[in-house]
Amino acid sequence: MKETPLVDAEQQYGEDVGRLVAENHRLKTELTTFETQITEISEKRDGVKSSISEVQLQLLVIAQTYANRAQRSGTSPEEDNSIASHAKPQLNAEEPERPSLEDDDDNIVVTPRRRRSALPAKEPEPTRLDIIHPSFPTVIYLDGAWTELWCNLCGANCCLTKHKLFAGAKGLHDHWRQAHAGQIDDRSLEACLANAGRRVVSSVDAEHMRAGEAPPDVAVKTRVANNYLERMFPGARAAERRHTVGSASGKAKVAASGTPNAAAKTTTAISTTSTAKPSSATPVKKPKRTASSSPHETTVPKKRLTEYEAYQNLEAEARAAGTPGMKRKRGSSGRPDYGIKTSEELEAMQD
Template identity: 50%
Template sequence: MDSEQRYLRDVGRLAAEDHELKTELSAREEEVAEAIEKRDGVKCRVLKIEQQLLTAAREYAIRSQHPTTTPLENRPIARPTDIQASATASGRSRLEQDDEYLSDAPRPRPQTSQARKTGQAQEPEPARLDSIHPDFPTVIYLKGVWTEMWCGRCGTNYNLKTHKSFSGVKGLHEHWKHVHASQLEDRSQDACLADSGLRVVSSSDAKLMRAGKGPRDVTIGNRIADDYLDRMLAKVPNRRHTASPALGTPNIVASSISSANNTLRAHKIPRASLTSTSKLSAPTPVKRSKRPASTSPPASARTERLTEYEAYQNLEAHAKADGTPRKKKKRSNSGRPDYRIKTAEELEALQDEGSEEWEISCAW
């Protein structure tokens, strides 16, 4: 009995395992059938592609033996109108025959990733030392940024004669070589840039200046040289006058020699009398020797050239003298001026009196 029960138990277990294996086998067969079907589909597509490649290769071989050109390549440089029209028509007919493989439109140029993002072509990077705009020639492209430049020795960025800005690095180099030639050892352009003053311009200002507009963050204009006034005054002789230590007055620069000369003519003052000796040195009048005064000034006085400072001081003294009361002319007992003939002694006395009056007026 035990052996029969054991046998029946084994039979039942084996039957169950057989059923599971058959179920798994059927599932595997279905998967294999699906894979075979997919493989057949791929084979069909591969065959179609191979046929298309063969067809394209044959047509390419035919075109290479009999080349055809597009209208753009076959366009003549200079031809009569009728010949050009016939050539265009023949090209179009060939183009219609090979419409599948040829296109009249030009190929689009590949764009960079930055251009795809912005949607527009990127501007080419300027070359080294290029000026940003004709209105701003002193702003150049240096070391990857827009930079304003000026002379590092005198501080100017324009020609002092023509009053025009330096035309880029070339103008600065010419100024640097000619004006500061005695101070230079190396006159190359690189040495000029190393010795120049530089200031980086912001990107917003650079964008405005490239469009020809004025910058907002900084001011781009003419820079005055450090020694400009000294150089201009040095061109005119006797332009500056330094007062003597006895006077104790500071250095004074007059406005114009011509204006002083015009004022002298208006007051009718002889230039010979307006010298540095006529300035106030003491509050008391100075007596002069009794000599007959000459009617015309000496040659040295006529050729002497007054400085602006001396003319200014003498005009001021003369203006004060005009405000002082003058002595009345001597009259005779009859109340009329004395017109009688005078002796030499009387004439000398009158001249000394006039010179004394002039010295007193200068003292005031």
């Protein structure tokens, strides 16, 4: 019976030790949890601080950008300060809210907004070979100025068959390569522009043409190929260019092209350098119709000539008429009438 209190004391001691050990373990677990949370919070705090630094840097960049824009627009910071100092405060004006700055925002620089300049915005600088306006396609931006172009070989700035202005540098280049293929060695665009006829447009005319209005100083009109043969043969003598062909001497040599079974028909001609009287020329026999031909035979549709073929017809017609330097008659529209003929009409002239 005397050992019972001792046993109870030992039992109580064991229970107290176990309870304290469990409490110690619980407290250590909570401490570990808190330390983990503190570490996460510290990392978040560091991330927030770095974000604040990035935002401050962006604010500085934006402020510098607006300051540069204000300087380019013609308003200096000194003018802004003088305007702000002389500005009268309004009685009913509400005071703008000031942004609240935290302790970490001491490095933020707040720049006042610059006043916009009242000057009109400048038009963008045109690029090379830009057309000034669709109504004036032969005026392009070349060598830092608006320049009107035309062909240096024939003086034309429009299509001979359609009488439409060349579509910029490309249209002039196409005409240069097609109509004058036998006269040029370098077929590149740069060679065409280097040898093209030019006229620098005045600033007043350029301003009107950019707005689509007619130029007041020098009008931009179609330039036709005047004196084409004289430009083609500048070294020919006048006696060789000025020859007459009578009805008795026949007609000049003309090659008919564009029709099936077409052959060159030649007749005799009188030399203008001779002083003797012309003898009667032998008549030219017309070819007889074959048995298959009939007056009701279907006619071949006329072929539309290209610009190069039109130039060849002009040359052949001028040589046949004997007046290569003659100015062309003007039609009802006021434009020169070149009398472009098809191959069938050329055959009819020979017959």
